Amino acid sequence: MNRTGFNTGQTLVEIIVVVGVVVLLVTGLVIGTTASLRIGESGKIRSQAVKLAQQAIELARTVRDTQWATFASMTGTYCLGDTNTWTPATGLCSVNIGTTFTRSVNFAFVDPRMTVEVTVSWQDSSGTKQTSLKTYFTQWK
Amino acid sequence: MEMRNIQYSEFSIQYSKRNGFTLLEILIALGVISLLGVVIVQVFFTTTRSNTKTEIVKDVKQQADYAVGTMTRFIQNSRAISLANGSVCVAGGSTISSILVTAPDGNQTTFGCLVDSGVQRLASVSASGSEYLTGSSYTLGGTSCADTTLSFVCSTIPGTSTSVKIGFSLSQKGSPQSLYEKASTSIETTVSLRN
Numbered sequence: 001m002n003r004t005g006f007n008t009g010q011t012l013v014e015i016i017v018v019v020g021v022v023v024l025l026v027t028g029l030v031i032g033t034t035a036s037l038r039i040g041e042s043g044k045i046r047s048q049a050v051k052l053a054q055q056a057i058e059l060a061r062t063v064r065d066t067q068w069a070t071f072a073s074m075t076g077t078y079c080l081g082d083t084n085t086w087t088p089a090t091g092l093c094s095v096n097i098g099t100t101f102t103r104s105v106n107f108a109f110v111d112p113r114m115t116v117e118v119t120v121s122w123q124d125s126s127g128t129k130q131t132s133l134k135t136y137f138t139q140w141k
Numbered sequence: 142m143e144m145r146n147i148q149y150s151e152f153s154i155q156y157s158k159r160n161g162f163t164l165l166e167i168l169i170a171l172g173v174i175s176l177l178g179v180v181i182v183q184v185f186f187t188t189t190r191s192n193t194k195t196e197i198v199k200d201v202k203q204q205a206d207y208a209v210g211t212m213t214r215f216i217q218n219s220r221a222i223s224l225a226n227g228s229v230c231v232a233g234g235s236t237i238s239s240i241l242v243t244a245p246d247g248n249q250t251t252f253g254c255l256v257d258s259g260v261q262r263l264a265s266v267s268a269s270g271s272e273y274l275t276g277s278s279y280t281l282g283g284t285s286c287a288d289t290t291l292s293f294v295c296s297t298i299p300g301t302s303t304s305v306k307i308g309f310s311l312s313q314k315g316s317p318q319s320l321y322e323k324a325s326t327s328i329e330t331t332v333s334l335r336n
Binding site for chain 1: 177180181184187188191192194195198199201202205206209213298301302304306326327328329330331332333
């Protein structure tokens with residue numbers, strides 16, 4: 001009877017294995033999709049952050065071009081928010097661009113060059129992310 | 142041969158009443174299959190929709206990056222900047238929706254908004270024609286070029302430096318209901334002239 005296949009169904013083990021495989025496949029798909037969505041979104045946010053960091057570098061350049069003495073006297077960390085005004089930081093900067101980004105700029109002057117480092121940070125589901133740009137400025141005119 | 146056939150059918154007749162599934166078994170099996178089916182179809186559609194979403198988020202980012210990159214290069218290397226209505230940049234900064242860039246070779250290019258079949262697109266217009274910087278499926282927002290999100294703030298400190306702040310947000314055209322078909326990005330940056 002068993003050999004002809006009548007009355008033989010799947011064993012419990014087989015069913016559990018099948019269900020397990022299906023669950024694994026579905027979970028894999030869902031995790032993959034979620035990851036791709038998150039990566040896409042975080043790429044977009046990072047790109048915005050990079051533009052904001054470039055903006056800070058350009059604003060520092062404008063300060064340099066306007067008056068070297070003012071620029072050379074800048075030292076320590078400044079918070080540079082939405083309004084693009086340089087505010088000396090007391091401790092850490094808080095979220096200052098929209099409701100997402102925190103932008104801080106650090107100046108270190110070692111004659112003859114000024115090192116400017118911009119850090120833009122933001123929170124996402126996997127914690128704090130940040131991007132930073134660093135450049136040197138000299139008195140060229 | 143005949144003998145064997147007869148034997149076989151006897152065999153079948155003897156046990157046939159025990160074969161097959163009961164109604165309950167079929168119902169349970171159908172239930173399980175439809176449950177699995179629903180889950181798999183759901184997952185399939187979610188995956189497809191998420192891929193669409195990822196695609197347009199990527200697209201909107203790339204286009205915004207490209208547009209900003211092009212304008213940044215032009216403005217950095219330009220000889221002079223003025224507002225598209227002809228007036229010059231002022232100290233405090235003046236906000237306008239399009240800007241006129243004079244290249245080192247003297248040619249002039251205007252960056253601003255152009256309507257293309259109902260879509261507000263970022264474009265560069267020069268003597269040699271106009272080129273769109275953003276794709277036809279993405280809009281600068283608003284209902285016409287007069288009220289888009291595109292803005293330039295040109296400020297100058299005479300004799301020292303001129304800088305232009307560029308800001309706009311780009312989103313998919315139309316107003317889709319589905320969360321999966323929406324994507325937008327806001328870009329803000331500042332460029333100072335290197336002249």
